[in-house]
Amino acid sequence: MTALNRILGALVDWLQRPLGGAPPIVGLVLWSIPVSVFALWVFGKTSNQTRIAAVKNQIAAALFEIRLFNDDLRAIVRAQWEILGRVIHYQGLALVPMVFILPPLVLLMVQLHQYYGFRGLAPGESALLRVELAEPGGERPDLRIEVPEGLHLETPAVWVPALGELDWRIAADAAGDYQVGFVLGGETATKTVRVTDRVVRLSPERPPRELLAQLEWPSEPPLPADGAIRRITVGYPQGSVGLLGWAWEWSFAWMVVFFVLTMVIAVALKKPMGVEL
Amino acid sequence: MTTPSDTASSRPARLVLAAAILLAGAPTIADAYIGPGAGFAVLGSFAVVFVTMLLAGVAVLAWPFRMVWRALRRRRRARPLVRRVVFIGFDGQDAAITERLMAEGKLPNLSRLAERGSYRRLRTTFPSITPVAWSSFSTGANPGRHNIFDFLDRDPRTYLPRLSSAHIGPVTRFLKLGKLRIPLARPDIRLLRRSKPWWTILGEHNVWSTVIRVPITFPPDRFHGAQLGAMCIPDLLGTQGTFMLFTTRPESTTFEEGGVRVALEHNGSASSFTATVKGPENAFREGNPPMELPLELELDRAAGAARVAIDGSVVDLRLGELSGWVELDFPAIAGMKVGGLTRMMLTEAGEHVSLYLSPINISPGKPAMPISHPSYYSSYLEKRIGPFATLGLAEDTWALNEKVTDDATFWTQTQDIDAERERMLHVGLDRLRSGALVTVFDATDRVNHMYWRYIEDGHPAAAGVDRPEYGDAIERQYIHNDGIVGRVLERLDEQDVLFVLSDHGCTSFRRGVNLNAWLLANGYLALRDGADPARPWLQSVDWSRTRAYAVGLVGIFLNLKGREAEGIVEPGDEAAALKSELAARLGGLVDDETGTIAINEAFDTDTLYRGPYKGNAPDLLIGYNHGYRISWGCASGVVAGRVFEDNVKAWSGDHIVDPRLVPGVLFCDRAVSSDDPHITDLAPTVLTLFGIRPPGHMDGRPLIEKERP
Numbered sequence: 008m009t010a011l012n013r014i015l016g017a018l019v020d021w022l023q024r025p026l027g028g029a030p031p032i033v034g035l036v037l038w039s040i041p042v043s044v045f046a047l048w049v050f051g052k053t054s055n056q057t058r059i060a061a062v063k064n065q066i067a068a069a070l071f072e073i074r075l076f077n078d079d080l081r082a083i084v085r086a087q088w089e090i091l092g093r094v095i096h097y098q099g100l101a102l103v104p105m106v107f108i109l110p111p112l113v114l115l116m117v118q119l120h121q122y123y124g125f126r127g128l129a130p131g132e133s134a135l136l137r138v139e140l141a142e143p144g145g146e147r148p149d150l151r152i153e154v155p156e157g158l159h160l161e162t163p164a165v166w167v168p169a170l171g172e173l174d175w176r177i178a179a180d181a182a183g184d185y186q187v188g189f190v191l192g193g194e195t196a197t198k199t200v201r202v203t204d205r206v207v208r209l210s211p212e213r214p215p216r217e218l219l220a221q222l223e224w225p226s227e228p229p230l231p232a233d234g235a236i237r238r239i240t241v242g243y244p245q246g247s248v249g250l251l252g253w254a255w256e257w258s259f260a261w262m263v264v265f266f267v268l269t270m271v272i273a274v275a276l277k278k279p280m281g282v283e284l
Numbered sequence: 285m286t287t288p289s290d291t292a293s294s295r296p297a298r299l300v301l302a303a304a305i306l307l308a309g310a311p312t313i314a315d316a317y318i319g320p321g322a323g324f325a326v327l328g329s330f331a332v333v334f335v336t337m338l339l340a341g342v343a344v345l346a347w348p349f350r351m352v353w354r355a356l357r358r359r360r361r362a363r364p365l366v367r368r369v370v371f372i373g374f375d376g377q378d379a380a381i382t383e384r385l386m387a388e389g390k391l392p393n394l395s396r397l398a399e400r401g402s403y404r405r406l407r408t409t410f411p412s413i414t415p416v417a418w419s420s421f422s423t424g425a426n427p428g429r430h431n432i433f434d435f436l437d438r439d440p441r442t443y444l445p446r447l448s449s450a451h452i453g454p455v456t457r458f459l460k461l462g463k464l465r466i467p468l469a470r471p472d473i474r475l476l477r478r479s480k481p482w483w484t485i486l487g488e489h490n491v492w493s494t495v496i497r498v499p500i501t502f503p504p505d506r507f508h509g510a511q512l513g514a515m516c517i518p519d520l521l522g523t524q525g526t527f528m529l530f531t532t533r534p535e536s537t538t539f540e541e542g543g544v545r546v547a548l549e550h551n552g553s554a555s556s557f558t559a560t561v562k563g564p565e566n567a568f569r570e571g572n573p574p575m576e577l578p579l580e581l582e583l584d585r586a587a588g589a590a591r592v593a594i595d596g597s598v599v600d601l602r603l604g605e606l607s608g609w610v611e612l613d614f615p616a617i618a619g620m621k622v623g624g625l626t627r628m629m630l631t632e633a634g635e636h637v638s639l640y641l642s643p644i645n646i647s648p649g650k651p652a653m654p655i656s657h658p659s660y661y662s663s664y665l666e667k668r669i670g671p672f673a674t675l676g677l678a679e680d681t682w683a684l685n686e687k688v689t690d691d692a693t694f695w696t697q698t699q700d701i702d703a704e705r706e707r708m709l710h711v712g713l714d715r716l717r718s719g720a721l722v723t724v725f726d727a728t729d730r731v732n733h734m735y736w737r738y739i740e741d742g743h744p745a746a747a748g749v750d751r752p753e754y755g756d757a758i759e760r761q762y763i764h765n766d767g768i769v770g771r772v773l774e775r776l777d778e779q780d781v782l783f784v785l786s787d788h789g790c791t792s793f794r795r796g797v798n799l800n801a802w803l804l805a806n807g808y809l810a811l812r813d814g815a816d817p818a819r820p821w822l823q824s825v826d827w828s829r830t831r832a833y834a835v836g837l838v839g840i841f842l843n844l845k846g847r848e849a850e851g852i853v854e855p856g857d858e859a860a861a862l863k864s865e866l867a868a869r870l871g872g873l874v875d876d877e878t879g880t881i882a883i884n885e886a887f888d889t890d891t892l893y894r895g896p897y898k899g900n901a902p903d904l905l906i907g908y909n910h911g912y913r914i915s916w917g918c919a920s921g922v923v924a925g926r927v928f929e930d931n932v933k934a935w936s937g938d939h940i941v942d943p944r945l946v947p948g949v950l951f952c953d954r955a956v957s958s959d960d961p962h963i964t965d966l967a968p969t970v971l972t973l974f975g976i977r978p979p980g981h982m983d984g985r986p987l988i989e990k991e992r993p
Contacts, residue, residue: 066332068667070339071660072715075510077343078350078492082715090336281596 008218011114012225019118020208027205031123031248034206035261038119039268044280046108047273051282054104060283062100066093113222116262121226123261125211125243127203133161133178135242136198138189141235143171148235153188157181158200177241191235198239199227212240354490354508362489363975367779370713371722371966372772373421373498374765375414376729376939378789379405379947385762393770397784397951406950407962408788410892411838411905412943414729415449415515417787417963418499422481424967424982428895431478432500433902436836441849443822445835445921447524449476449500449516455567463570464617473503473654478897479981482967483507483720491974492719494712497705499724499787502676504657511657512665512708514724515676520564520614520624520644520652525675527683529631530559530579531638542682548581548637555583557637561594563614563644564622564652575614575622583637590630592639601630601639606696609671612644623647625671629693640688642697645674668711672704679730685933691754694734694934698727699764706768713775720970725768731761732790736937740792744930769951776953781973781988786948787963793938795875796915796931797882797908799834800923806869808832809923817924824923828852831862832903835921837914837940839889839902840866863888863903870906875928882912882928884942894983907942914940956987 026034069086076082128134140148147166150173154160161176177187179202186197198213210226215237221229230236247256248264255264277284385391386398397403409417409427411434419432427433437448453472458465477500483493487508495501499515519525523542530548539545551558559579565572580593588603595612607628613621624644632638646652648662648671655674656662666672679698683689702725709723735757737746746752769784776782800822803809810829811817817824822833827843827850834840842859845851853859870886889901906914916933917925939946950961958965964984971978972986 064667064670068664070332070336071664071667073336073339073343075658075661075664076715078347078354079717080344080347081717083340083343087336087340090332094332278596 008221009228012221015114015118016208016225019115019122023122023206023208027207029206030250031206031246031261032250032264035123035248035265036268039265039272042112042115042265043269043272043276046112046269047276047280047282047284049108050104050284051280053107054283055100056283059097059100062093062097063283066090066097069093117223117225119261119265120258121208121210122206123246123248124258125209125246127201127205127207127209128179128243129204130179130181130202132244133176134200134244135240136175136177136187136200137240137242138173138236139238139240140171140173141237144168145171148173148191151190153190155185155187157183157202158185158187171237189236189239194235196230196234196236196239198241200241209243210241211243212238214238357488362491364491364718364973365975366781366973367718368716368776369720369781369970369973370772370776370783371720371970372709372769372782372784373418373722373724374728374784374786374949375418375499375724375726376732376788376790377762377765377786377949378732378791379786379949380789381758381762382949385759390759390763391766393766393773394784394951397769397773397782397953401951401953402956404950404956404959404961406785406948407960408943408946408948409963410887410889410907410943412788412939412941412946413838414787415500417948418515418724419449419477420964420984421785421787421966422483422498422500423477423479424482424964424978424984425479426893426895426964426983427901428893428898429479429981429983430895431476431897431900433889433900434836434838437900438835438841440847443825443827443833443835443848445821447516448836450474450502451476452518452522460570465568465570467567475500475503475505480979481505481507482970483509483511483722485971485976485979486720486974489974489976491976492716494716494719494721496708496712496721496723497726498722499676503654506657509657509719510661510712512662513655513674513676514726517646517653517655517674517676519675520622520646522564523643525643525677525680525682527643527680527688528561528641529638529688530557530581530641531632532557532636533638539682539686539688542643543686543688548639551580555585557581557583559639561612561641563612563624566616568617568620575616577612577614579639581637581639583633585633588630588633590633590637590639592628599628601628603630603633604690604692605629606693611647611671621650622652623650624652625674627697629689631688640683640693642680642683643675645678648672648674665708665711669704669707672708673701677726679726681730681734681935684734685935687934691735691752691757691934694730695754695757698730698761702727702764702768706771709768709772710775713772720974725765728761728765728786729790731757732937732939733935734937736790736792737934740794743792743794743936744932745794745934745936747932773953782951782953783966783969784949784951785963785966788939788943788948789946790937790939791941791946792911793913793931793936794911795878795882795913796918796929797873797906797912798915798918798922798925798927798929799840799906800918800921801925802870802873802927803830803832803834803840804923805927808866811923818922821921822923823921832866834914834918836902837919838905840886840904840906842903844903859903863890866904870904875912877928880911881909883907884909884945895981907944908940909942910945912941913938952987954988957989958985958987961987 069089072086073083157180159178161178165174182202185200189196199210208226212224213227214220214224214229216229216232245256245258247254248260386395409420415432416427419430423430434448436445439446451474455467455471457468483495484507486493493509495511497514502513502517504511504513525542527543528546530546532548546559548557548559561577561579563575566575577595582591590601592599597610599607599610609625612624615621624647626644627642629640631640649666651662678701684694705725712721735754737743738752738755808831810826811824812826815824830843831853832840832842842853843851844853867886870883873883875882885907887905889905965987968978968982968984969987
């Protein structure tokens with residue numbers, strides 16, 4: 008997984024580089040085009056297009072029936088039942104292509120989430136820095152934090168024994184990319200913190216060496232499996248997507264916008280590409 | 285034990301299971317995105333369910349108000365004697381052939397119907413042709429009341445033929461924007477059939493009817509029910525069916541009937557060709573230029589195959605095999621297209637290459653003209669059963685006449701259309717809880733017309749064919765019809781009534797009679813000096829010296845003063861005397877070459893019809909004998925040639941004869957009260973079965989007593 012993340016990360020970084028200075032909406036529009044084309048192509052190749060068209064036709068016919076026999080309540084109810092059954096069938100037919108579309112798309116979406124899900128810290132802004140230990144409970148550990156110039160700690164560490172967590176508020180003084188160091192019993196670990204107003208790769212979490220954690224947080228190499236520190240997170244502010252002065256701040260906002268964009272593009276391209284959706 | 289097919293069938297299930305596991309285990313971010321396609325499935329389904337609920341909600345809320353409104357509008361509460369009445373019409377099913385096949389045990393379902401209920405020969409209309417007979421079926425009236433006397437009428441101002449059943453006028457009001465014209469009105473499309481069909485009367489009493497492809501329903505009637513139009517629905521070019529032959533052959537001659545030849549041009553190699561499909565006139569452009577679609581054909585001579593690319597579709601063809609329906613969307617202006625359907629066939633793939641395109645049917649899914657009621661009914665049927673033929677005369681008899689297609693292709697066409705029709709019938713029957721359903725199948729008539737030459741020794745149209753492959757086509761068609769009846773019978777119960785009927789029968793068409801040539805030879809018709817008598821549509825006629833002429837298929841008109849633009853025959857005694865004289869001379873007219881009587885009787889329509897429209901009828905109706913019919917030349921207004929000539933076209937059987945020679949059939953699963961029923965009796969019968977008193981304009985009488993059958 009680490010190697011895959013490294014390769015994918017390098018590829019996405021390269022593609023994303025020209026978009027660093029542009030508003031997020033621009034990057035999302037540009038990413039949604041190839042994603043739509045890819046998804047449509049795969050959908051077209053892996054789904055049973057004939058059956059999808061047939062099921063959709065029957066759904067449309069049942070809708071017509073509701074209009075046609077609008078004096079006949081039994082006919083209306085029958086048409087509704089038919090529609091329900093056909094819709095379930097339609098969903099089932101869409102599941103097969105989803106199997107092929109989802110894996111590559113999930114990997115890409117996770118990468119894009121590192122860019123568009125959060126924004127970098129601004130000078131003067133602070134965030135929660137959290138270290139989760141491998142063994143919760145017990146005594147407060149003797150963990151030393153090394154904060155580089157350009158950042159400073161606003162609060163002393165807070166120890167949460169039940170969770171095995173140490174929390175700080177870390178504040179940004181100047182723009183830049185920083186490495187915060189942690190030393191615990193001879194073991195060392197680092198965590199990147201980025202202070203920037205550009206759309207860049209952020210790493211809200213340095214994950215443990217576990218498959219799903221690495222899949223979700225691919226921007227930094229995982230922490231050693233047998234180390235005392237399990238995970239380190241930085242609470243970056245949520246990303247925002249906006250257009251013409253309007254902005255929506257939520258770490259998943261980009262995904263909603265991206266979803267709508269891919270839908271619109273898919274509608275526009277389905278006929279030229281000859282795909283029945 | 286697991287078989288390979290088990291493994292194959294379980295593969296999708298495994299994939300779905302894997303996907304479900306992946307989704308369940310994947311991080312939150314992945315859950316949130318499902319991509320276009322799957323996303324569409326979810327959103328589309330949600331939208332469908334939402335719209336369904338909305339429509340259903342509106343329907344339920346409006347239902348009480350609709351019921352009250354209907355009750356207020358309803359003339360009188362009907363007390364139906366039955367739950368459903370189903371009519372299956374087999375256009376042209378001949379009584380004599382049916383009886384022979386029943387006697388041979390080849391029509392078990394019809395025989396069962398006859399034993400259980402009744403079978404009668406069904407008297408048809410004068411003339412015995414489809415538009416007239418089915419109009420009488422619909423209205424229960426004679427032609428003098430419903431105004432349909434022939435396929436063609438003539439415009440008395442110009443003597444030119446025109447469609448008798450529908451008027452299709454152009455759009456006359458436009459907003460001009462440079463070369464672009466925006467129509468400000470709909471084209472004037474009117475049904476010329478008069479009187480009230482029984483389904484309209486049933487609707488007035490809140491009884492639903494589904495009327496599928498009953499001839500002369502274009503544009504459709506508006507009533508409480510659903511209707512798909514039939515005969516006289518034009519193709520997308522506005523004609524009654526124009527096929528196209530794209531060919532590299534250099535012949536410049538045009539087809540005599542309903543077809544156009546289009547040059548297939550080489551496109552850089554010996555196996556690559558291009559052409560342009562000319563579609564309907566573009567009313568949005570100055571001068572109404574045709575809308576066009578480019579066609580590309582890649583030929584594989586060795587394999588006898590071709591790949592045709594047109595309008596984004598790629599169609600793979602094999603020599604002599606008819607394609608399925610191909611959708612064509614002709615671009616009118618940006619964002620507006622006119623939809624059509626055609627079928628293709630590669631007819632030559634050697635030194636010369638030819639591609640046949642059937643007449644371009646109006647797309648039922650996106651109809652460019654009103655072909656159904658409600659307007660979305662054709663779209664509904666298209667969604668239910670797939671694309672289907674909409675052209676009035678959907679089977680391409682003209683291409684077979686012109687030898688562009690062959691017997692096998694025509695057979696495929698008719699059977700495919702029959703199959704479409706049967707699916708429509710069952711869709712209608714599925715959803716008919718009470719009311720009437722009528723479906724007319726055309727294939728029998730077309731098969732009679734085109735394969736009759738094979739069931740009769742020495743038919744001139746079968747010269748040189750010793751063992752025709754389709755010699756039993758007519759018999760096969762009747763057996764096929766029997767199957768249709770059987771499948772419907774299985775779905776009916778004792779509260780339903782089934783009628784199986786035909787509008788007329790069929791007989792031989794060996795010899796054509798050119799009435800205009802006879803009128804010319806006998807001094808009733810004169811030609812202009814120096815005019816070419818071979819010109820069509822009577823263009824060579826000197827009207828100032830002509831007393832009678834033939835237009836259309838069934839009769840003769842007098843050139844009546846005050847009615848015709850250049851009429852010379854005085855109405856009244858002179859006209860009556862002329863009619864009597866013509867009737868006397870034509871009745872018993874003998875074909876000198878064969879010594880056979882060609883015309884049994886010429887009927888005076890003044891005594892034949894009753895009703896307000898009988899003045900629109902031909903003055904004389906010609907009752908041909910078996911083997912005779914109006915000639916092809918006379919039908920297209922040609923005066924030249926001999927009075928009698930052999931018919932050598934594939935169209936070799938016909939029913940435009942003395943109607944007494946070609947009765948139809950009537951089967952019913954109940955006893956009928958008349959021994960000699962007439963096609964006009966069906967309309968009052970269905971009304972009676974639904975407890976409605978037949979109106980006075982109906983000439984027919986109910987065939988079933990007004991008591992619970």
